[in-house]
Amino acid sequence: MSAYHPLTEQEAIEIARTVEGIFPEGAALQSREIGDGNLNLVFHITDPASGKSLIMKQAVPYAKVVGESWPLTLDRARIESEALILQNELAPGLVPTVYKYDADLALTIMEDLSDHIIMRHGLIKGESYPKFAEDITTFMAKTLFFTSDLGKNQQDKKLLVKNYVNPDLCKITEDLVFDDPYTVTDNNNYEAAIEDAAAALREDGELHLEVALLRAKFLTSAQALLHGDLHTGSVFVTKDSTKVIDPEFAYYGPIGFDVGAVIANLVLNYAGQGHWIQDPSELAKFRGYLIESVRDIWTKFDLKFRALWDEHGVDRLFNSAAGYKDLYMKSLLQDAIGFAGCKVVRRIVGLSHVADIDRIPDAADRERAQRLALEIGTSLIKFNRKADSIEEAIDIVWSAAAKQ
Amino acid sequence: MSAYHPLTEQEAIEIARTVEGIFPEGAALQSREIGDGNLNLVFHITDPASGKSLIMKQAVPYAKVVGESWPLTLDRARIESEALILQNELAPGLVPTVYKYDADLALTIMEDLSDHIIMRHGLIKGESYPKFAEDITTFMAKTLFFTSDLGKNQQDKKLLVKNYVNPDLCKITEDLVFDDPYTVTDNNNYEAAIEDAAAALREDGELHLEVALLRAKFLTSAQALLHGDLHTGSVFVTKDSTKVIDPEFAYYGPIGFDVGAVIANLVLNYAGQGHWIQDPSELAKFRGYLIESVRDIWTKFDLKFRALWDEHGVDRLFNSAAGYKDLYMKSLLQDAIGFAGCKVVRRIVGLSHVADIDRIPDAADRERAQRLALEIGTSLIKFNRKADSIEEAIDIVWSAAAKQ
Structure with missing residues (x-):
């Protein structure tokens, strides 16, 4: 790692020239650092003359959000790069193509997707994405099934588990998602207006038990190679294209964590839409679209995962034991x-929030959205082990919204 | 690995001389190859003059039981050696001391325990081991707790998971324990007399569902660093000493697998004792001792594991969430x-059997023992998710025996 240093834009341009087959010889390349995340430098390299471009993502050895005090291994760049390559094999066309990975620089050079927008930003504007549910469920079904013991040689799977051991990035999730919101810590970040609701999270024993059970699954259940951070900020979309980015949190974990991440971020947008769309009938329509998406995420994922299992299942007993598939999918x-x-809960009271709610300018609207999200989030957590269909989760969303 | 070759006894002696602090200079060492397992050479090196001795265990690159056709990585020697060293730190005195590990030769040099006997052989003779339940539960509670997310730094734990990825040895268990007994395969091995009972295993859908669920846990649940093969042939005992050997199957798996292995082998002896002890009152007494041991295994393990958790629990939420500990222990x-x-089931119809039952010379006695073991084994499997106390499992053993 001795060659590692954060690149300057000029260095980024020089390296971009070495990628074969992208830019014409001697092109006048331009660089713009566009990283708005917390963990990486992102250089957008363009050649205005040819219209060609690419993205260079370089890991930095600390989390920017908390300064240099939170060190993070550069190995996450290897994990991200290898995960992208594997995901592109398993679910072709649904992630950016990797052109090159430089281990010394913790640098991944990949396809530019600037003709897409970050899905979260689109949703905030009230845009709907008719292909999203179809594409994201294809992505999840294929990447999760084919890295699980159901769809992959089980000895090779163990080598993948080893390859994707990812302590630093898992630690972020373990703290921010499965601990901080339920205790007093400087990591938490919420407005004084919802102090009572935040306090309630810390005092709810029923909630703590369920979160503990979910935390244990995150820590021990090596079902499949997860994306690990599958929120709507990790998805680039157009009306007819979906690209999943940023798998630096990839590790072997519980499949429901990826599926739940997608659902959570639709729910967060749902909670925020009370502000972004003011017209009641437009609001009802867009919320209807979001709910329909939640329903589709589960039903399409369930259908596709089962179909892959039927066709490509590698495990004699899992394939043949009557009732096993239904139990597995229910779980x-x-x-x-x-x-x-x-x-949902962690995006309201934890360290890192979402624009769908945080950027609501009106304090009362914002508070309403925060309280709605917390109500839905805590209800989903408490209900999880009793659930038998996605409709029950949707009812939780509806009825929480109806109460407001 | 280029230096690797199976050692001759003369080579073993020369290497034994290089271990510091065991043998006097120029001792006239003797070697005896005593491996009766399937996977290793075991040299017992002694110096009759000083009475000093040691054990050298060398992995061979195939499973002897099926000739050279079943290749097995020599990496298991590293895993065994590192597991023994770690177990000795966590549960001092309950495993043999490792003197030296030679990676090139896949060779572990360790404490000689020939003053102990293999517990299985002792049990067959009707010997009881008053310290066993105490020692084995200390061993399990400490090694399992302190390698789990409950008792170990959770980021360091992930590095241990990586270090103990063990595909070849896990494959043996996945096949022989969690697949073969429930299908037709050349690996299976049972007597014609119990063909009906073996066929019943293959046709029992309720059983297959439970085995599938247990198989999934073995494949995905990285709770703690298991011994992985904790039967009574992996335990050396005297009346007042217990030493656990042979952790070459060590990997991160479900804690219940180790605890269940101990219980299973007491049950197998219980089933066989109908022959080994013929006097009805002696038989009842020894079976009573075995049942008491099963009860002690669970209750002492439960008590010790909880005590370690109370004192050394590292996870804020697992420590504090009301009801979590009880749910965890119940699971x-x-x-x-x-x-x-x-x-139990796999030792009756699968590839590898146990002397407790196989060496019963009388065919009718042997068949009775095999049928009793299968009755108990299948009942335990079908009951597992309903269990609330060890007494219920004991009732299953009693009532199966009473039916014979």
Whole structure:
């Protein structure tokens, strides 16, 4: 790692030239650092003359959000790069193509997706994405099934588990999602207006038990290679394209965590939409679209995962034991609902928030959205082990919204 | 690995001389190859003059039981050696001391325990071991707790998971314990007399569902660093000493698998004792001792594990969430009962049997023992998820025996 240093824009341009087959010889390249995340430098390298471009993502050895005091291994760049390559094999076209990975620089050079927008930003504007549910469930079903003991040689799977051991990034999730919101810590971040609701999280024993059970699954259940951070800020979309980015949190974990992350971020947007769309009938329509998406996420995922299992299942007993598949899918649904709840709650009171709610300018609107999200999140968590269908989770969303 | 070759006894002696602090200079060492397992050479090196001795265990690159056709990585020697060293730190005195590990030769040089006997052989003779339940539960509670997310730094734990990825040895268990007994395969090995009972295993859908669920836990649940093969042939005993050997199957798996292995092998002896002890009152007494041991294994393990958790728990939420500890321990009990059942069944119809039953010379006695073991094993498997106390498992053993 001795060659490692954070790149300057000029260095980024020089390295970009070495990627074969992208830019014409001698192109006048431009660089713009566009990283708005917390963990990386992101250089957007363009050649205005040819219209060609690429993205260079370089890990930095600390979390920017808390200064240099939170060190993070550069190994996450290897994990991200290898995960992207594997995901592109398993779910072609649904992640950016990796052109090159430089281990010394912790640098991944990949396809530019600037014709897409971050899905979260689109949703905030009230845009709907008709292909999203279809694409994201294809992505999840394929990447999760084919890295699990159901769809992959079980000895090779163990080598993947080893390859994707990811302590630093898992620690972030373990703290921010599965601990901080339920205790007093400087990591938490919420407005004084919801102090009572935040305090309630810390005093709710029923909630703590369910979060503990979900935390244990996150820590021990090596079901499949997760994306690990599958929120709507990790998805680039157009009306007819979906690209999943940023798998630096990838590790072997419980499948429901990825599915739940998608659902959670639709729910967070749902909670925020009370402000972004003011017209009641437009609001009802867009919220209807979000709910329909939640339903589709589960039902399409369930259908596709089962179809892959039917066609490509590698395990004699898992394939043949009557009732096993139904039990397995039900357990994924329950996990997804529980993890969705945890991911909603942490975005309201934890360290890192979402624009869907945080950027609501009106304080009363924002508070209403925060309280709605907390109500939905905690209800999903408490309900998770009882769930039998996605409709029950949707009812939780409806009825929490109806109470406001 | 280029230096690797199976050692001759003369080579073993020369290497033994290089271990510091054991043998006097120029001692006339003797070697005897005593490996009766399937996977290793074991040299017993002695110096009759000083009475000093040691054990050299060398992995061979194939499973002897099926000739050279079943290749096995020599990496298991590293895993065994490192597991022994770690177990000795966590549960001092309950495993042999490792003097030296030679990676090139896949060779572990360790404390000689020839003043102990293999517990299985002692039990067959009707010997009882008053310290066993105490020692083995100390061993399990300490090694399992302190390698789990409850008792170990959770980021360091992930590095241990990585270090103990053990595909070849896990594959043996996955096949022999969690698949073969429930299907037709050349690996299976049972007598014609119990063909009906073996066929019943293959046709029992309720059983298959439970075995599938247990198999999934074995494949995905990285709770703690298991011994992985904790039967009574892996335990050296005297009346007042217990030493656990042979952790080459060590990997991160479900805690109940180790606990269940101990229980299973007491149950197997219980089933066989109908022959070994013929006097009805002696038989009842020894079976009573075995049942008492099963009860002690769980209750002492439960007590010690909880005590370690109370004193050394590292996880804020796991420590504080009301009801979590009870749910966790109940789930370990259920797993232990289910895994115990699987381990009993495989020793009757699968590839590898136990002397407690196989060496019964009388065919009718042997068949009775085999049928009793299968009845207990399948009942434990079917009951596992309903279990609430070890007494229920004991009732299953009693009532199966009473029916014979």
